[in-house]
Amino acid sequence: xxxxxxxxxxxxxxxxxxxxxxxxxxxxxxxxxxxxxxxxxxxxxxxxxxxxxxxxxxxxxxxxxxxxxxxxxxxxxxxxxxxxxxxxxxxxxxxxxxxxxxxxxxxxxxxxxxxxxxxxxxxxxxxxxxxxxxxxxxxxxxxxxxxxxxxxxxxxxxxxxxxxxxxxxxxxxxxxxxxxxxxxxxxxxxxxxxx
Numbered sequence: 535x536x537x538x539x540x541x542x543x544x545x546x547x548x549x550x551x552x553x554x555x556x557x558x559x560x561x562x563x564x565x566x567x568x569x570x571x572x573x574x575x576x577x578x579x580x581x582x583x584x585x586x587x588x589x590x591x592x593x594x595x596x597x598x599x600x601x602x603x604x605x606x607x608x609x610x611x612x613x614x615x616x617x618x619x620x621x622x623x624x625x626x627x628x629x630x631x632x633x634x635x636x637x638x639x640x641x642x643x644x645x646x647x648x649x650x651x652x653x654x655x656x657x658x659x660x661x662x663x664x665x666x667x668x669x670x671x672x673x674x675x676x677x678x679x680x681x682x683x684x685x686x687x688x689x690x691x692x693x694x695x696x697x698x699x700x701x702x703x704x705x706x707x708x709x710x711x712x713x714x715x716x717x718x719x720x721x722x723x724x725x726x727x728x729x
Contacts (some may be wrong), residue, residue: 547669549600562600567673571680578685584640584657584678586633593667593674601669608668617709619665628664636660641665644686651727654682654691655707663711680721681712689728696726 546554562654570592582588594605603609607625611618620628636656644650661675680690696704700722707718 547601550602551600553600559600561675563597565636566596566599567670567677571677574672574677574681575684578681580685582643582681582685584682585637586629589629589661589674589678590667592677593670596677597632597670605670607666610668612665612668615705617705620663625664629666632660632664640682647688647727650683650686650688651723652716652720654679656716657682657722659708659711659716659725660721662708682726691723692726692728696722700725 546556546559549559549562551562553562573595574592590605597604607622607629609622611622613619640657641649641651644653658675658679661678662671665671667674676691676693679693683689683691703718704722707722710716710718
């Protein structure tokens with residue numbers, strides 16, 4: 535399901551390529567995110583720091599070919615399934631808080647898998663809860679999670695395992711970030727973490 539948005543905002547977002555079919559837009563977005571993940575994986579190093587600027591860059595690399603809003607915080611309010619995401623008005627402050635309270639505290643290396651999973655879950659849940667972009671939040675968050683685990687020497691997380699009933703748990707885990715409760719997302723990430 536796409537976002538619940540006011541009627542005056544088209545479901546087919548205006549784009550640089552003039553695409554008018556949802557399937558063409560989906561393919562273009564998919565290609566952009568795939569290319570961004572490859573580029574960022576190739577440039578990933580031990581000194582890579584995951585910051586709000588880095589997150590904006592993921593989004594820009596993935597969608598700049600398609601949208602003028604790529605790499606910028608959304609200026610519209612969004613909801614999905616009756617759940618209201620952070621107000622667009624407060625996004626800069628929310629992302630600044632996210633950076634200062636969570637991202638800057640991430641270590642360069644991890645001595646154990648459990649600590650990595652906890653940090654990935656916290657970052658993932660919080661970023662999805664804030665939902666800073668007009669489009670591509672989930673894909674940006676998944677790329678960031680994969681880059682975090684790759685930096686630590688692991689294979690990508692198996693997000694494709696989250697289906698049906700597990701997806702409801704996933705959405706609930708994102709909503710629990712409102713209470714700074716990241717345990718539900720930690721439990722989920724533990725299940726889909728690469729072995």
